Amino acid sequence: MIEKNTGITHEKAVVACLLANTEAITNVIGFLKADMFSSRELGFIYKAIVQLFEQGKRTNYNLIDRTMQEMDRELFLQMNGLAYDPELFTMARDSSQVTEYALLIKDSYIRFRLTEHLNAVKLSLTDVGTPITTILGTLHSGVDKICNDTDTGNEARPLAEIVASNLNDFRKNRALGLDSRAIPSGFTEFDKLTGGGFFPGEIYTLAARPSEGKSMVTLHILQEIAKKGYHVRLVNHEMGDYDTANRSIAMLTDINPDFLRRGVLTEGQEMEVERLLQEELTNLKLDIRYMGNARIESIVTETMLACKRGKCDMLAVDYLQLISAPVEKGGTTDEAIGRNINALKDLAVRCNIPVIVVSQMNREIEHRAGKAKIPILSDLRNSGVIEQTSDVVMFVYRPDRLGITKDQDTGENLVGIAKLLLLKNRNGGIGHANFRHNKTFTKLWDFISFNKKKSKIQQIYPDQ
Numbered sequence: 196m197i198e199k200n201t202g203i204t205h206e207k208a209v210v211a212c213l214l215a216n217t218e219a220i221t222n223v224i225g226f227l228k229a230d231m232f233s234s235r236e237l238g239f240i241y242k243a244i245v246q247l248f249e250q251g252k253r254t255n256y257n258l259i260d261r262t263m264q265e266m267d268r269e270l271f272l273q274m275n276g277l278a279y280d281p282e283l284f285t286m287a288r289d290s291s292q293v294t295e296y297a298l299l300i301k302d303s304y305i306r307f308r309l310t311e312h313l314n315a316v317k318l319s320l321t322d323v324g325t326p327i328t329t330i331l332g333t334l335h336s337g338v339d340k341i342c343n344d345t346d347t348g349n350e351a352r353p354l355a356e357i358v359a360s361n362l363n364d365f366r367k368n369r370a371l372g373l374d375s376r377a378i379p380s381g382f383t384e385f386d387k388l389t390g391g392g393f394f395p396g397e398i399y400t401l402a403a404r405p406s407e408g409k410s411m412v413t414l415h416i417l418q419e420i421a422k423k424g425y426h427v428r429l430v431n432h433e434m435g436d437y438d439t440a441n442r443s444i445a446m447l448t449d450i451n452p453d454f455l456r457r458g459v460l461t462e463g464q465e466m467e468v469e470r471l472l473q474e475e476l477t478n479l480k481l482d483i484r485y486m487g488n489a490r491i492e493s494i495v496t497e498t499m500l501a502c503k504r505g506k507c508d509m510l511a512v513d514y515l516q517l518i519s520a521p522v523e524k525g526g527t528t529d530e531a532i533g534r535n536i537n538a539l540k541d542l543a544v545r546c547n548i549p550v551i552v553v554s555q556m557n558r559e560i561e562h563r564a565g566k567a568k569i570p571i572l573s574d575l576r577n578s579g580v581i582e583q584t585s586d587v588v589m590f591v592y593r594p595d596r597l598g599i600t601k602d603q604d605t606g607e608n609l610v611g612i613a614k615l616l617l618l619k620n621r622n623g624g625i626g627h628a629n630f631r632h633n634k635t636f637t638k639l640w641d642f643i644s645f646n647k648k649k650s651k652i653q654q655i656y657p658d659q
């Protein structure tokens with residue numbers, strides 16, 4: 196038997212959590228449906244919240260009220276909108292419990308549907324005229340329907356359905372004239388190695404020694420991708436918007452970063468920034484978001500909303516260890532960071548976008564003998580779980596920063612050449628991809644096209 200009051204308490208708790216915390220919806224939307232609520236009114240509020248989320252809108256009380264009015268004015272007036280139950284705004288709302296409560300609602304709903312169904316079957320048993328095979332058939336089909344309606348035990352999809360959806364994708368990509376569904380990084384060697392660049396649904400961990408250039412490489416890649424018309428998003432935990440923008444200016448103009456840091460430019464430099472704004476940045480869809488040590492739920496929700504609005508083809512997070520990672524009782528920091536990177540992987544899959552996550556390294560490499568200090572996978576900080584979850588793990592490696600100016604095997608000049616070392620690639624090749632940088636690492640270039648235009652660039656940057 197369903198205990199109606201217990202059910203209502205959970206329903207109230209879920210709605211109260213969702214009203215208080217807009218991010219909590221991402222925890223429950225995958226399995227909780229409005230008709231699972233036994234309270235018509237609470238189910239209605241939930242339905243409005245879901246609709247807003249599907250439209251990519253961040254919820255607030257006014258918006259929910261308005262949406263409810265639009266959805267069913269009669270019911271809205273009957274219950275007096277969100278004012279229906281003032282307790283919703285005052286009851287204790289521990290949003291960490293929202294998934295648990297929502298699962299209890301789903302559980303109650305299935306029990307309720309099963310009870311209804313079994314009662315009907317029981318009744319037909321008393322009718323000796325109904326063949327037993329019919330009764331058994333009804334029993335099975337009813338249980339099947341409940342499972343289908345609630346996605347219980349039916350989360351898997353038939354292979355044929357998935358292949359058909361892939362086929363649609365193949366056709367769309369060919370019609371668009373694409374070589375690969377991956378988003379090209381702007382580094383030709385990297386794209387060649389990976390089969391096209393960054394693949395939707397995959398997570399790319401980018402690590403390096405301190406100040407080796409992780410943030411610069413990430414920003415550069417996002418800029419190059421945005422230049423191709425993609426809408427990209429950088430969530431920054433380390434650098435404020437002002438500094439990120441200054442790095443972009445330094446990358447895209449010839450203004451010395453020291454001037455930008457001081458915040459005072461010459462009139463000529465101001466004109467250069469003005470030109471940059473008007474000619475290159477106005478239509479560049481690169482969104483920057485400083486989030487300090489925000490919780491992973493905030494990053495996930497904001498990104499999901501941006502994706503639903505068609506405003507996020509790719510996400511980069513700089514950097515993993517600065518995302519808030521509360522350690523559970525008896526747990527470890529590694530487990531907490533593991534939960535964060537798993538949530539980012541899930542986000543990449545659910546939104547079907549590539550996610551770059553910048554990560555720190557541990558100090559092991561500094562203790563290794565020899566000059567080369569070439570990173571290995573176990574140099575990743577919190578390495579186990581990061582390595583397992585990431586589809587690709589790559590390191591920025593700058594030999595000239597270690598005083599290595601010539602390749603020992605090939606004799607190649609390494610000054611101004613950095614490498615992306617791909618040490619893990621679940622679905623593609625591993626190896627290294629070169630790129631170019633100037634002496635101060637304020638500008639990066641594709642290795643291949645740089646070589647073609649080398650003489651021109653050398654006139655401007657003689658250190659190359």
Ligand SMILES: Nc1ncnc2c1ncn2[C@@H]1O[C@H](COP(=O)(O)OP(=O)(O)OP(=O)(O)O)[C@@H](O)[C@H]1O
Nearest residue numbers: 404405406407408409410411442445452635636637
């Ligand atoms: N606009 C700029 N202003 C100052 N330094 C810059 C700028 N652009 C590039 N650099 C140089 O690039 C180097 C790499 O910086 P970046 O922040 O990308 O490294 P990181 O590996 O992300 O660093 P951290 O370990 O601090 O996270 C810096 O040491 C700095 O010398």
